[in-house]
Amino acid sequence: MIKRAILITALAVWIVGSYGYCSNCLFSPRLNLAYVEFRDALLGGDLFAGVSLDINKNLAFEPTVYTYQITDEWSTYGGVGLFRVRFAEKFPAKVLLWGGGTYDRVDLRNISGQTSSNLTRGTYTRFVPTYGVGVQVDSVAFICKGCDYFFHGKLMAGDFATPTEIRFSGLSGSSAPETLSTLVVGEVLIDSPFGQVGVMRHLRTRGWYGDNFWRAFYATPYCCGGLFRCRAGWESGYLGFADFEVKIKQFSIIAGVKIPEEPSLWMWSTGIVYHPAFGKSQPANPGDKRILAPRSRSLYE
Secondary structure, eight states: OOHHHHHHHHHHHHHHHOOOOOTOOOOOEEEEEEEEEEEESSOOEEEEEEEEEEETEEEEEEEEEEEESSOOOOOOOEEEEEEEOOOOOOOEEEEEEEEEEEEEEEEEOOOOOOOOOTSSSSSSEEEEEEEEEEEEEEEEOOSSSOOOOOEEEEEEESSSSSOOOOTTOOTTTTTTOOOOOEEEEEEEEETTEEEEEEEEEEEEESOTTTSSEEEEEEEOOOOOTTEEEEEEEEEEEEEEEEEEEEEETTEEEEEEEEEESSSSGGEEEEEEEEEETTOOOSSTTHHHHHSSGGSSEEEEE
16 A cells, blocks of 8 residues: 555656746745655664645745565555745745645554453554644755855754543553654754764653654765765664765665664665756755755654
């Protein structure tokens, strides 16, 4: 199902985006980015896909769909729609609005061994919503005019704690339900002729494993005629990570690895990104082009 959704979305985006862009029109979408990324770990694998569309000069829409499998019994499907709203053409700040959710499915029909007294050998499902707001600034020049140093930053808050109960269908009343946990994401990027440096903080008020982390990285400029780029950094729970990008016309092919503190957390990633701006004339602000392509594709990354 998720693969069909990805193919249909990709085809629709290509058709809609091919009509061009009109800065004075209410609706004339322009495709900025499309991507598919697969992350393979010893414990399950993740598949992400999404696009970035400029609806008009003040509104962008970025839908993302994803799926991952933790075990043979647990599968997850989800999607998020993110809107970037700019209220003034010459003001670099944008307002972020997003909404979506995650669908979990646990199939115990073929499980071996004993189960809990509250569980039967059936199928259990649940839906966990997500929503939030934020603010973002892009490509703010600093240090000196024409030096090609740019600041990018964003602050996001979502999934505000509510009394809404989230539980798996079919469980007995003795099982304690969950509630949403507030999320805060902050990110700062410095783009320069010498590469890009970034720091990110991801925080939830309820500290499940992997919810609270820091990330810092350095990405080199494109070299060899704009064909190659590398990125390396550190993230909480990992000794480090690195990825390598090869740019072929309007496509970027990326491969990377995360080096874990625990052997079971090895994660390899491969992805392909379609970026129409590649291969065309340089944008007015070079900082918009030098960002490693897939880093702008995800809601939280």
